[in-house]
Amino acid sequence: MENQRYSTTAIIIHWIMAIMIIAMIIMGVYMGDLPKGSDERTWFFMLHKSMGLTLALLVIIRFIWRFWSPPPALPSIVSGAHQKLVKGTHHLLYLMMFIQPVTGYISSSFSGYKTKFWGVPLPHWGWKNPDLNKLFSLIHEISAICLTILIILHIAGVIYHIQRKETELFKRMWF
Template sequence: MRTAHSPDAKQALGTDGSVGARGPRYAGVQIALHWLIALGILGLLAVGFYMVGLPKGLPVKATIINLHKSLGLTVFLLVLLRIVALAAYNRPPLPPMRAWQRAAARITQGLLYVAMIVMPLAGYLGSSFNRFGTRFWGIPLPKWGWDDPHLRKLFFGIHEVAAYVLIALIVLHVAGALKHQWIDRDNLLARMWP
């Protein structure tokens, strides 16, 4: 197991091997994936809330929905890569904190991953029970269902609930990071800052 003091800590933590003011950091690939996923999710949430308010039959609505589906599946693939990166590289050690704070951080991060997996899968399954299906950047993907309004409503309902849960978890995640940065002043944010 790699640690901050092992010979391969540079690879595991993405640092230059020194222990400077920034301290141990995530690997570069983890940092890049984190911020790409974060930007993608914020964009998807904005597009998602915008498109549901558009009137039916509006010609641009289909284009926006297909863009949302393609971006959503792209972010889903990035999340899967991030999970692989988490398995390949150790996380840098957390600064000293109370046990409940450590547990809250782990639970919030775990639930973020659950939401980032459930939301796109539910959206894809909802689209599979729709006559339009899903196109991934113009390429039709297999439909795993038939045109069924009840199942479509079920999966799109899960997709919507997951979006609200994800928003709440993002708020908790950002609030925790800012608390550590500005109140605790433990430089936790430097572990993931580009």
């Protein structure tokens, strides 16, 4: 069917997560340059961690929802080889949306500070280990770069179809 759409739940989660993830990437880059020990840095780190863990929960809910309510088949404007690219990008986006908060959480667990989720301290299973903290910070940074590249590719794909007047694709994910 040409005009099949994503479910309203999938659309709402997509847009909430899209806004939150873009904000998280900007915040992550910004907060890293703030002076160590400053109140502003602490505030942003706490917000980043709580928002990131919320995103981890959302991606799990979203993934489960996807089995419950599978995405509609791609419209015919997306040709054979192109379909693989679109589906591949979507699968990689899911993978990175999961890896990103997990590496952030592991890195934080080796920082020596307790990770709080909107003010509630989480069980402190990690310990202070600057090497492991650095390693997972690096993985968190690299995965953020991969996620950003995928998002750019994803948005470029949507814009490509819109500027060819093929708006069906966008409408499937719009309210």
